[in-house]
Amino acid sequence: MKSSLSWDGAPDLPPTHYVNNRIYTDPQIFEEERLKIMASTWRLACHESELPDPGDYRATEIAGIPIVILRGEDCSIRAFFNVCPHRGAKLVRDERGNAKRGMQCFYHLWTFSLDGKCTSITRGKGYENCGLDREKVGLRVVKTEVFCGLVFVCLKDDVPPLGKFLGGMADHIKAHLGQDELEVFHYHRAIINTNWKLFVDNNSELYHEFLHVLNRRTAVAHKSYHDRSWILYPGSHNIIQQGVIHYDSFGLDQRTEGTLPGMHPNGMVVMLLFPDVMINIRATVMRIDTMTPIAPDKTLVEWRGVGLKSDTAEMREMRIRQHNEVWGPAGRNLPEDMAAVGTQWETMVHGGSKYSIFAREEGLKPQDDSNLRAFYQQWSKHIGHSPNDPFGLYKTESDGNRDKGIVHV
Amino acid sequence: MSDPVNTLVHREAIRELIARIGRNLDAKKFDDVVESFSTQGSYTVRAYSPEINKHMVWMSASREQLHRLLRDSVEHVHDLAERTHQINVDQISIEGDRAEANTTFSLFRTNLRGQSELFAVGHYRDQLLYSGNHWLICNRTVEVRTRMFTVPTPLPI
Numbered sequence: 001m002k003s004s005l006s007w008d009g010a011p012d013l014p015p016t017h018y019v020n021n022r023i024y025t026d027p028q029i030f031e032e033e034r035l036k037i038m039a040s041t042w043r044l045a046c047h048e049s050e051l052p053d054p055g056d057y058r059a060t061e062i063a064g065i066p067i068v069i070l071r072g073e074d075c076s077i078r079a080f081f082n083v084c085p086h087r088g089a090k091l092v093r094d095e096r097g098n099a100k101r102g103m104q105c106f107y108h109l110w111t112f113s114l115d116g117k118c119t120s121i122t123r124g125k126g127y128e129n130c131g132l133d134r135e136k137v138g139l140r141v142v143k144t145e146v147f148c149g150l151v152f153v154c155l156k157d158d159v160p161p162l163g164k165f166l167g168g169m170a171d172h173i174k175a176h177l178g179q180d181e182l183e184v185f186h187y188h189r190a191i192i193n194t195n196w197k198l199f200v201d202n203n204s205e206l207y208h209e210f211l212h213v214l215n216r217r218t219a220v221a222h223k224s225y226h227d228r229s230w231i232l233y234p235g236s237h238n239i240i241q242q243g244v245i246h247y248d249s250f251g252l253d254q255r256t257e258g259t260l261p262g263m264h265p266n267g268m269v270v271m272l273l274f275p276d277v278m279i280n281i282r283a284t285v286m287r288i289d290t291m292t293p294i295a296p297d298k299t300l301v302e303w304r305g306v307g308l309k310s311d312t313a314e315m316r317e318m319r320i321r322q323h324n325e326v327w328g329p330a331g332r333n334l335p336e337d338m339a340a341v342g343t344q345w346e347t348m349v350h351g352g353s354k355y356s357i358f359a360r361e362e363g364l365k366p367q368d369d370s371n372l373r374a375f376y377q378q379w380s381k382h383i384g385h386s387p388n389d390p391f392g393l394y395k396t397e398s399d400g401n402r403d404k405g406i407v408h409v
Numbered sequence: 410m411s412d413p414v415n416t417l418v419h420r421e422a423i424r425e426l427i428a429r430i431g432r433n434l435d436a437k438k439f440d441d442v443v444e445s446f447s448t449q450g451s452y453t454v455r456a457y458s459p460e461i462n463k464h465m466v467w468m469s470a471s472r473e474q475l476h477r478l479l480r481d482s483v484e485h486v487h488d489l490a491e492r493t494h495q496i497n498v499d500q501i502s503i504e505g506d507r508a509e510a511n512t513t514f515s516l517f518r519t520n521l522r523g524q525s526e527l528f529a530v531g532h533y534r535d536q537l538l539y540s541g542n543h544w545l546i547c548n549r550t551v552e553v554r555t556r557m558f559t560v561p562t563p564l565p566i
Contacts, residue, residue, distance in 0.1 A: 050460070050461055058460070094459070095459050095460045096459060096460055096461070096462060184461050185461075185463060185465070186458075186465055187458045187460045187461045187463075187465070188456070188458070188465075188467075188556055188557075189556075189557060190557050190558055190559065190561065191557065191559075192559075193559075211486065213481075213484045213485055251477070320465075320466050320469075321466075321469060324466070324467060324468055324469070328467050328468075328561075329467055329556075329558050329561040329562075330454055330467045330468040330561065330562065330563050331561070331563060332478075332481075332485060332563050334561045335485070335486070335487060335488060335560060335561045335562055335563065336485060336486040338560060338561060339486050339487075339488070339560075340486075
């Protein structure tokens with residue numbers, strides 16, 4: 001048992017092996033994350049199969065900024081602020097659509113081409129005296145790169161190229177997503193009442209597989225599960241080597257037919273991209289998670305299910321069934337993940353839980369916490385605060401210095 | 410079933426069956442839920458995603474698979490809230506020993522503190538079979554309008 005003093009005190013561990021839970025609940029830290037991470041790094045916005053034809057668009061949000069991603073007449077994918085430069089109304093108001101004839105703001109009917117140029121200003125003569133014309137009111141371009149079908153955007157213009165950001169992970173992505181044309185067949189989202197990093201932690205730490213009865217029986221209970229390792233790359237991107245899942249241990253179908261590129265029968269791979277992306281492949285089907293932090297206690301999570309574009313109807317049906325067995329809003333595991341991260345928030349928000357421990361050292365084996373420690377090192381690099389003692393820094397600086405280094409967008 | 414009184418009796422029996430499934434789901438009487446399906450019965454949850462412009466299947470289970478899922482549910486970490494179905498059977502058509510029913514439902518969840526919220530709305534598209542002096546569901550398709558769930562669930566909606 002612990003007294004209040006020992007409960008509130010930092011764990012007797014190396015400082016890299018625990019975090020202060022205020023990093024999950026503090027509004028100032030949340031705002032710094034929005035600006036220094038969400039608005040400043042490459043973010044996965046969608047999959048190119050969501051934009052099959054010229055003029056197709058998808059609307060989303062990056063760091064609170066509405067974005068429209070669209071496929072131009074030249075088939076290139078571009079992204080812009082989903083904002084009319086005139087008075088700030090949204091250019092497109094729906095989640096997706098086709099704007100082959102260009103985008104027209106519904107408010108004052110200004111129009112824009114698919115490459116972001118203003119093509120007409122309603123009663124434009126009224127602006128002649130002040131010298132405003134179409135050339136001066138194009139859309140705000142968002143840096144965009146497509147890699148293996150994944151559409152990445154970054155709000156900052158002076159960001160290193162995507163290839164440099166991904167580093168060694170690019171080869172793994174290519175091995176699984178770059179060999180055949182893929183297609184998103186499932187999409188759903190939810191606003192969960194927890195901090196975004198708690199869901200990232202949950203996706204990252206395989207120790208949490210004990211939460212899931214399905215994973216306990218089909219994975220953790222088998223020796224082979226433990227005979228593989230995490231590969232960590234600079235920038236806190238990482239991948240767990242492929243393992244074999246024993247679906248038969250839970251009475252589920254084996255996943256031996258229709259395996260996705262790079263996958264063994266019944267194989268499973270998890271790839272994590274900083275800050276918020278998880279690509280999880282269970283032999284025949286792929287799940288891609290992305291997150292949009294809304295507030296310290298509110299996170300929009302988007303889940304995509306992915307198969308091959310060339311799937312026959314039967315094959316697609318099989319992938320959907322196998323996707324839904326574990327994942328999706330009616331899957332077995334997601335409600336359990338949600339329950340875990342939701343109660344974590346409830347204990348942390350008023351200080352009932354002060355610290356989280358990431359101290360497992362198993363030589364990079366699946367349930368080693370090294371990838372979590374790497375995440376918080378990278379987080380710290382961006383935020384400039386120590387995750388185990390963020391307010392120790394604050395004590396030595398004036399309040400005015402707290403904003404130092406924030407990149408405003 | 411051309412006798413109007415007889416037809417009304419059957420319509421009422423179907424209405425009662427659909428309402429009873431809702432009550433049994435709320436009461437977690439899962440065996441009784443399964444008993445309401447024919448041996449070849451199936452259960453499907455569908456939704457439309459405007460984001461990817463696709464109709465999606467979120468769950469597809471035979472009677473046997475549904476039974477297993479419900480039996481397993483006690484082993485899963487599950488939502489502790491209580492659920493309350495509000496069901497309105499909008500339309501029933503009967504042809505011999507077959508029938509179809511369209512139902513609008515609202516599903517509320519009430520957490521342990523007694524706070525209630527709307528969880529899901531949608532429609533049941535039921536195909537029914539008259540067998541052994543009672544009606545059974547041979548196919549239920551749940552078309553959910555709600556696509557953002559505060560608490561996802563593998564339990565039937």
